[in-house]
Amino acid sequence: MTTTTLAVLVPLLPFLGAAAGLLLGRTAPGFVRPLAVLPTLTATALAITVAVRQGGGAGNGTAPLDAATRLTPTGSVPIDLALHIDGFAALVAVLVGTVATCVQIYSTAYLRDDARYPSYAALVSLFTSAMLLVVYSGDLMVLLVGWEIMGICSYFLVGHYWETPEARAASLKAFLITKLGDVPFLIGLFALAADTGTFRITGILDKVAEGGLDHPTLIALLLLAGVAGKSAQFPLHTWLPDAMAGPTPVSALIHAATMVAAGIYFVARLLPVFTASKAALVVLAVMAAITMVGSALAALAQDDIKRVLAYSTIGQLGYMSGALALGDRSAAVFHLISHGAFKALLFLGAGVIIHAAGTNSLAAMSRMGGLAKRIPDAFWTMTVALLALAAIPPFAGFFSKESVLVVAEHTALGTAHTAPGAAGWVVLVAGLATALLTAAYATRLWLLAFRGHGAEAPDHGKQPVAMNAVLWVLAIPSLALGLTVGYLADWFDGDSLAPNLTTSVLGTGVALVGGLTLYGAWRHTSALTGRTPLGAVAAHPDAEPAQSEIEAIETHLAAYGDIGAAHDPADPGRLLLGRLHPHAAAGFHLDGLYDRLFVRPVLAAAQLVRFLDREVVDTYVRGAGTGTRWLGAAVRRAQTGNVQTYLSALLAGSVVLAIAAVLVAAGA
Secondary structure (H helix, E strand, O other): OOHHHHHHHHHHHHHHHHHHHHHHOOOOOOHHHHHHHHHHHHHHHHHHHHHHHHHOOOHHOOOOOOOOOOOOOOOOEEEEEEEEEEEHHHHHHHHHHHHHHHHHHHHHHOOOOOOOOOHHHHHHHHHHHHHHHHHHHEHHHHHHHHHHHHHHHHHHHOOOOOOOOOHHHHHHHHHHHHHHHHHHHHHHHHHHHHHHOOOHHHHHHHHHHOOOOOHHHHHHHHHHHHHHHHHOOOOOOOOHHHHHOOOOOHHHHHHHHHOOOHHHHHHHHHHHHHHOOHHHHHHHHHHEEEEEHHHHHHHHHHHHHHHHHHHHHHHHHHHHHHHHHHOOHHHHHHHHHHHHHHHHHHHHHHHHHHHHHHOEEHHHHHHOHHHHHOEEEEEEHHHHHHHHOOOOOOOOOHHHHHHHHHHHHHHOOOOOOOOOEEEEEEEHHHHHHHHHHHHHHHHHHHHHHHOOOOEOOOOHHHHHOOHHHHHHHHHHHHHHHHHHHHHHHOOOOOOOOOOOOHHHHHHHHHHHHHHHHHHHHHHHHHHHEEEOOOOOOOOOOOOOOOOOEEEEEEEHHOOOOOOOOOOOOHHHHHHHHHHHHHHHHHHHHHHHHHHHHHHHHHHHHHHHHHHHHHHHHHHHHHHHHHHHHHHHHHHHHHOOHHHHHHHHHHHHHHHHHHHHHHHHHHHH
């Protein structure tokens, strides 16, 4: 079978699995789980085969795979059903397939008693298919189809627990904010096609290389608006923490391999379009720096374990945006792949913790003793993932984050000239500050979740094999992916991703300082409170063994509702942040700001339109109807049925007309 045929099957198989799952979900429920897992697993195997056949991409002299057929004549810019698979696309497709397969396997046990599992599994398969279409597509209009399908799937998956108001609000918020970014994104795509005369990615890159863009800054900024919405970058990032109201496996899929990764991948795919505008690179660098630091501070103040990880994702995406702002897609995609592995592991491990603890609250977990012994698989694998997140060598996160800092150093010192030196300094300083904060909140999560003191954690029995096995599968790349840097360089256009001594020492040093500082704060607060935190958020150490995630959400509404609620006074994050803590816990009040600037004016305008429609427009409509009724009533009274009356009226009318005619003639 040709490589092109295999590549076509990669996004097609999950789509067919989704369609079959929806059709057979009610009539043949026994086929739902195989249809959820097997198509995605097969697509992953095919993606690996395609990657192997590509032989390492451009670094090994292998030309990208390009194939196209005319989809439809448009009369102007044509739309092609096209493939464009280089080393980046091949590796990202493997990541998407691997994480999606792990999520599907994990979900068979995690949602085994959920009546809505058939529709859930089908939507996850469709989500995966859409992301794979984005990765492999060689035409921007076809890419846009996958881009929009992901938005629709995220709406339904985040709102899976639709009976809770938090899930309904979160799904609507995610949909609206991402659509807000998609409007300028679509305009930017059309402007790009107008300048280059094609939607084909290869054609666009050829035109850009020839200097064929007439409005590079405008196009780049329009496209960045869509990227900011989809990849949760400042200022359109506020939907992602609230999206944690969905099932935990959905969070793992969105944060690790789909949706938020799509924006980063799009910029990497069309990076020459953005590097054609120095102004756009500076905007992207500043956006990345604010995203990195702000999200890391917010993560340090969250009580909900999933919100900590959500803000962590935003920050790590900021690293990727920072690398792209400096014109280096190799470092960005390398961190995308590394982050995908350990972030999927963190979320799936968090799902195990939530079920074992009966709550999302870290304050509640800190009052439970022996939680690590109850869930040893989650404890050890999450420890690996948190070390990777904190960028401690030799874990994967160290090498990928180091590659970003190396690019920032080279740009800041002037040895790389793709982006302005100021952009390099912005990314470098923000990256180092974020490394310190990342290690701090990773240490805080580990200590509060696994080193709690108090009553024994509830024993819910051993976790299903399907859930534990997936954790160990994802632990392998989280630990060992960084050791393959030399091999991966062949896939990334031959670019070197080797660590640099200066940034390695700085990055690791600030990470250790952050972790140790947090540990010291934890020891201090534990001593002050007798090592038994007095959590303001209700703890549930005696939760029922069969407690589901939806019940955990309901028992910890502060995680999704009033973010400004009081938190555990024994929280070391509160000690470190001081007066900044309540503001960081509330996401620096951006939701409140948006509410005042946009939501309230829109609601007021809607009320005004409603008033005008009911009291003004409807008044004219009702008046016209009333006048017609009155005229009809008057005419109806003249219809007496008496012929003599009709003849008299006719005669009188004739006389009046005759007199009028005489008067008119006399006047003439």
